[in-house]
Amino acid sequence: MINSRTPIKKLVIEEGVIAIGTEAFYDAGLEETILPESIEYIGESAFAYNDTTINLPENLTYIGEDAFYSTNLSGEIFIKNINIGESAFAYTKVNKVSFADDIEIITTSLFRGCKELNQVTLPK
Secondary structure (H helix, E strand, C coil), X not given: CCCCCCCCCEEECCCCCCEECXXXXXXXXXXXXXXXXXXXXXXXXXXXXXXXXXXXXXXXCEECCCCCCCCCCEEEEEECCCEECCCXXXXXXXXXXXXXXXXXXXXXXXXXXXXXXXXXXXXX
């Protein structure tokens, strides 16, 4: 079956938006995604299966299961005071992860398949 939809190459979400729902941009053909600092909630599989680069806003309080699964999310991630679902960052290009000292639970398969991950700083 041939996919007849037109891919979204660049997605810019304006300031003021606070939530992105489940599978909102699942396999949408994204290449670049720019999220505003107002985003607090990213639903399950919201950006999964896109070759997109994505910034993670400081105000996030929830990232759903598989939210960034198999994307080009890269660089360093600092995880603090946030609820994160299983496999949220699996198969991304993240290379460095730091967890704040108040983190007590790291969910299952959070960074599964992240071949470029070479540094992890765990909480005390």
